[in-house]
Amino acid sequence: MMRNPSADARTTAQSLIKALPQPLPQDEALRADAVQSALLTSGLIDSTDLGNPPAVAAATRDGLTSLAHLLDKDVLGHGAGRLLLLLLAEHDGFTPHPAPDTAQLQVRDAATALLCLAQWHGSGNLLRLLGGALDVHADEARDSSTGRA
Template identity: 65%
Template sequence: MRTPAASRAIAQRLIAALPRPLPRYEPRTADAVQAALLASGLLDSSDLGNSRTVQAAIRDGLTCLAHLLDEPAQGHGAGQLLLLLLAVREQFTPHPAPDEALLRAQDVAAALLDLAEWHTDDDPLDLLGSALQVHAKETHDHGIAGKA
């Protein structure tokens, strides 16, 4: 289990490693997302072909993003992550409009869920649900819940 601070650092490395814009060709997009997971330290190069390990890295990446989004609004990172992903899915812009940092987090979260479709037979949203459960546990275990 990581500390929220360690998770935020990983999320920042993940965001920095993902190219913008992402390649439009799906296999290249998947490769770019896996490369970002490698650069962030969430995935090891020996595990690239192991779907269960990639799923775990995706879940951990989403958890780290939720911790990063907690930073400006303590305790609301999971909700912010859900809102950003819903905005992508339903093609709307939240109000107030996300700043550049939120847009980058949104891009990474959406790319992680897209990669999940390659590595799971289940609904990628189940992976998101698992990530948010881990986020809640880590937040609680580190005494952050409820602090404003």
């Protein structure tokens, strides 16, 4: 049986969202700990890599990619664009069209938490990190649609 990375990513994203406390702690250090714990619970990082900036950056990228795949369930292949739109809408204070539902807001909140963690760990350019995640999503979505694993 052929492995479906998109389906695996959606399961990982759902696990990440469920593992994040609601609301996230306001204190930055406590929030970073909570997000790292969610990464650990979801399997995006292992205990030996907690606090390791390159590992956190890689887990953040993989988490963002997984969240984009989760958004693909609504409109196949457009999850990355929707994730970017949700993040921009939150940052700039506008409501995207169509208005996000509760599940999309959970994805947005998880993505924001991941980006805050990456920033906390000094993971460099957050736009480059997000762009890398969206590139991986595009490759995996294209491979899934052509039947490659």
